[in-house]
Amino acid sequence: MSTVDAHADNIADRQRAAMGATLQRQRQAFVRDGPPGVGIRRNRIDRLMALVLDNTDAFVDAMAADFGTRSKAATLFTEVIGMVSVIEHTRSHVAQWMRATKLMRAARLGGLRAEVQPSPLGVVGIIGPWNFPLNLVVLPAATAFAAGNRVMIKMSEVTANTAELMRATAPNYFDQTELDVVTGGPEVAAAFSSLPFDHLFFTGSPSVGAQVQRAAAQNLVPVTLELGGKNPVVVAPNADVRRSATRIAQGRMVNGGQVCVCPDYVFVPEDRLEAFVDTARDTLRGMFGSIISNDDYCSSVNRANFDRVVGLVDDARANGASVETVAPEGELLPDPGTRKIAPTIVRDIDDTMKIANEEVFGPVLVVKGYAQLGEAIDYINQRPAPLVAYWYGPDDADFRAFVRNTRSGGVARNDFAAQMIPSAAPFGGVGRSGMGAYHGKAGFDTFSHHRTVVGSDLPFSVTGSAAPPFGKPMLMYADVMMRITKARNRRRLSASRPVSRP
Structure with a gap:
């Protein structure tokens, strides 16, 4: 190995260790503080918007420098104004989306209660692209905050001025345990992809998306891939x-x-x-x-x-x-x-x-x-x-x-x-153009785990019949249930239109 290669490896190792340490601090803070209430979630969204709105002129200049020629109007419309309505919709509906969904309402009278609770995943990693380097990290970050998560962002190295501005500005609005911004080249992106996040969100090309998914798979990290294609x-x-x-x-x-x-x-x-x-x-x-x-x-x-x-x-x-x-x-x-x-x-x-x-x-x-x-x-x-x-x-x-x-x-x-x-409306691809979706409630669901919580106050065990010993009565009961099920299925088949076999 050459001296140059060894030096590059040392830098990559230090960056990987630093990102891993930040992830650990965010996860510890998440566990310590528990799922945030609606007020904290909205406050984080508001601070994220303040980061953008307070520094809009600086971001416009940074993106003009990154692209060489990019008009102020284009940047304002595509990077800022274009995402406001989606974030406002998310902010106004987050309290509604946080509510548990009640199941089996009639059974509650008898003492059986069931519901599905949306719960935060923990720490979400976001890898942004270069074509809209601000919009396409801020929008998913706002959605992840709405779902109650902490966030780490890897900015695109192609738009280096925008990335550096985001990295330098974020600490003015967020503690590092809430939001952290990472910059660097492909080796940093590769290390970021390999971190054990609770969810990884990537926007970019299908070829790089495949690499991100492979890296995330090593830690069984679920991914959302927003890719492209020939439309x-x-x-x-x-x-x-x-x-x-x-x-x-x-x-x-x-x-x-x-x-x-x-x-x-x-x-x-x-x-x-x-x-x-x-x-x-x-x-x-x-x-x-x-x-x-x-x-x-x-x-x-x-x-x-x-x-x-x-x-x-x-x-x-x-x-x-x-x-x-x-x-x-x-x-x-x-x-x-x-x-x-x-x-x-x-x-x-x-x-x-x-x-x-x-x-x-x-x-x-x-x-x-x-x-x-x-x-x-x-x-x-x-x-x-x-x-x-x-x-x-x-x-x-x-x-x-x-x-x-x-x-x-x-x-x-x-x-x-x-x-x-x-x-x-959900936004996302299918097949080679991506997997998963965000915008609106689809994004909230992407960054949440829908946790089933069931409690019983019944005087008997509903599932006790599944435990041995079974005896002849249980076998007879199972046989009757199978006959009923088969008969019902036969009736449905006879009533439906025949489907030709391949």
Whole structure:
């Protein structure tokens, strides 16, 4: 082992030990203080919001420095304003969600009481991404606080300025036993993933999510994975194609296309394909009179992501795809200096191209034609389930068939990210796009253990019949119960519609 490697290992060991010590202190405080009441939970949520709101300008500047170009308006809307309604909904409902659910109410008269109590898990670890480095750690942290937990956050090293600001600011609002913020590179993230949390929440790519899940499995730590994927869009045969193209093009440009719910590829009826592309092109051109000097045009977060997106487009072009760059006249794009990539429309792709299989995460839109709706549905179903599936068109039988016959984390019709508008709606993926959900009560449930508590004041034991010796009466009773159960099941089968066997 080289001296450099040994030094790096020593640093990683010290960081791992420090994080482990913090986790232990948080768990000890959790056990000592017990499950917090609604007042403490709301106070922690309020302090978390104060951390963000008191330092909003500093966070805006930090993210602009991290991205190179990212407008203040974009950061305010996506990082702060966009999460307020969800957190406010959580805060206002936490007392209701904390209540136990009563079971077997009639049996209470006889002395048998049963209920399910939501109880905190303990210490929750949160690993944040770089595309929305503030929103996507604050929102799950607020939900974990609502459920009564302590929280440790690992910020993304890609957005280092934001991470350092969060680390330096958090102690002004929280004791370390309530909230701790960790910074560092991949080796720190790997060590963080291997800690024995009571729950681990990760937002990022499926490939890194798999590594996080493997590390967590060593300690049997349950995980929630909020991942990405290639989100499909279907423009219905009877859709307003120009309105659809405008909205889809606008949605693709949010955060420079670096959003896990961005439309990735679009199916358009073959006879309306040219009209769609013409409108998308005109929309993109109208949005950006200039790009290189435009503060509203978000840069790729770093050179690695810039090169990756450019590489996907170059590979498609080299293998026969039609590539159209919607760049302002006189501007040479992509531009490595500003890490800006012009809006790009790609057609005529096939499955041998990288862009057909990798999430783009940039300002590039793939457009495909279809003759029959079933073609689009079959194509979507042959690929990993996306985080969101989009439909542009009326709410009719075709739309219902699309929802029924596809699989995705959510479905949005006629607008970008519409599935995230209701504050109470669960947000999460399925299959390769993730597991578990948060936002609203779904998040409270994710960070809670629903504990069944049953007590009996009956003069006899309900379950005593399961203990030997049994004797002939018990055997006869079991036989009668089996006959009744079988007869009931036969009646149900005969009354139901026959199902063909495979």
